[in-house]
Amino acid sequence: MTAYELTGPILAAEDRTVGKAWVVGGRVTYERPRHTDVTRIGGWVIPGLVDMHCHLSVGPSGPVDGDLVLKHALTERDAGVLMVRDTGSASSLEVLDGRNDVPKVYRSGRFIARPKRYLKGYAVEVEPDELAAEAARQARASGSWVKIIADWIDRDLGDEADLTPLWSPTQLADAVAAAHAEGARVTAHTFATESLEPLLDADVDCIEHGTGMTDSHMARAAASGTPVVPTVLQIANFASFAALASERFPRFAERMRRMYEARHEHVTRMWEAGITLLTGTDAGSSIAHGDLAREAAEMARCIPAVDVVAGATWRARTFLGAPGLAEGEPADLVVLARDPREDIGVLAAPTVVMLDGVTII
Ligand SMILES: [Zn+2]
Known part of the structure; x- marks a missing residue:
């Protein structure tokens, strides 16, 4: 396996920039290796x-x-996305099982929704009193995350149709508790204001979209350390x-x-409230895979x-419990021509993408 010298700077952690690093045996080290021929790579290095x-x-x-699942995973990888939280599967990800050439994936099992209350054909559809049992089932299947659709348009209301919660507060709380009991974490799709209080009361672990959050919801999420993934590109589709x-x-x-x-002012308010904002594309139907750089530019x-x-690197990895660029950690990294904190657009043009010490591009 090729060894590399990264001539830096290395953005090893949010508050730690290091001049140089090496990749030996697929792992990052800050100790100069002896007796090893190295290939030099220059540029700004991020996880x-x-x-x-x-x-x-x-x-x-x-x-x-x-x-096609594999193709999406490889598209993400080639864009420098080496870790994905799959926030709801519409089929199966088993084609990725055991592969070491794809991003590391945190799975959430199938989307959970009620009949007629989400995109047709995407979710496991259950009646409200079955939510907790289904959350436990998906937790066991994913071994990681569970994704609940918390609100969606209720077309049965006819002229009065609007976003409404799918579940009662108690059903939601029981479902989150059931997933937690299986050792999984829970995230929820929410556009509506009405879902936020029950989700925060239920100790949900993460909030997707969060477009309905009021100042008081934001203060609660900030206090409990519950991150929000604002998916700004997706919210642009609301028009x-x-x-x-x-x-x-x-x-x-x-x-x-x-x-x-x-939508833009709302993200600013969440940031001002002190919420941890993580980047997510919502890639799938209307947003292409491999577009994280565009979402990051929109967030910026x-x-x-x-x-x-x-939010696209260290904080997301810490939140997931995943490695970053510390000594001995897997060399999953992206090399950029400039500091992305100075020029966010550079995320769209990595000069090197390295997965487990193997250069992909
Ligand atoms: Zn989504």
């Missing part, structure tokens, strides 16, 4: 990017499996959801349009680039 909200089993026309729904579901359309218009319109880079 492999983390897409905290990604759907590897979803493509532009819906659920996929097999080779088209609103346009499509405006005739039949005016109430829903109006709410989506308001959240669309406030709302919050300082230094926090965006942290």
Whole structure:
């Protein structure tokens, strides 16, 4: 296996920049190796990017499996995304089992929703009183995370249709407790304000989208250290959801349009409240895989680039319990021509992507 000298700078941790590092046997070391021929690589080194909200089993026309799941994973990898939290599968990720040439994936099992209350054909659909049992089942299957759809449009309300919670607060709390009892963590899709209090009361571990958060929800999430993945690229789609729904579901359309218009300011407010914001693309249907750099650039319109880079690397890895670039950790890293904290756009053009010490590009 090739050994490398990284001539740096190495952004080893959020508060630690190191001049040089080496990669020996697929791992990072800060001790100069003896008796080893090394290949030199220059540039700014960051830990492999983390897409905290990604759907590897979803493509532009819906659920996929097999080779297309693999293709999505390789697309992420080639963009420097070496760790993915798959926030809900629509089929199976088993094609990735045992492979060492794909990003490291934190799985969440299948999406959990109620019949007719999420995208058709994506979720395991259960009645509300079955939620806790299903959360436990998906926790055992993923061994890692569980993904619950907390709110969605209720079309049965006709003219009055709007986003409403899928579950009662007690059902939600029981489900989170059931997943926790299996050793898993729980994250939830939420656009609506009405879901936030029950989710925070239930000790949910992470919040996806969070477009309905009020100042008091933000203060609670900041205090409990519950991160939010704001998926800014996805929220940009709310304008088209609103346009499509405006005739039949005016109430829903109006709410989506308001959240669309406030989307950048909303992310800034979450940051000002002290919430840990992590980067996630929501890649799958309307957002292409491998687009984390674009999400990061969009987030950098709302919050300082230094926090965006942290949310795409060190903070995401710490939150997941994953390694970074400490001595002896796997050499999962990205090399950039410039400091991404000064120029977030450079994330889109890695000069080297290295997975377990093997150069991918
Ligand atoms: Zn999603």
